[in-house]
Ligand SMILES: [Zn+2]
């Protein structure tokens with residue numbers, strides 16, 4: 001018997017069990033892809049630029065989930081506080097300053113990501 005087989009028999013490889021599925025996100029998600037890390041920042045940036053984004057109606061733009069929810073952040077907007085609207089279905093007050101500021105923040109974040117990808121390529 002080769003030594004490697006003996007070793008494998010006496011020292012079984014311990015496979016760590018996967019931890020519990022975490023519903024709690026590590027951070028607020030991107031409004032476009034709902035992921036906290038955009039895998040295609042250029043696409044997200046495009047969606048943010050061509051569509052109308054305003055306060056999420058589920059969390060009123062706070063990004064937090066309702067009390068008692070398993071998730072820390074709002075399920076509707078992944079914590080970004082922004083959801084996509086059709087221009088004619090915008091909330092009565094239009095896009096709030098809060099939503100505009102958050103939207104601008106995401107645009108800056110994505111532009112930076114897109115720029116760094118372009119440099120690395
Ligand atoms: Zn994204």
Ligand SMILES: [Zn+2]
Nearest residue numbers: 056059074077
């Ligand atoms: Zn929300």
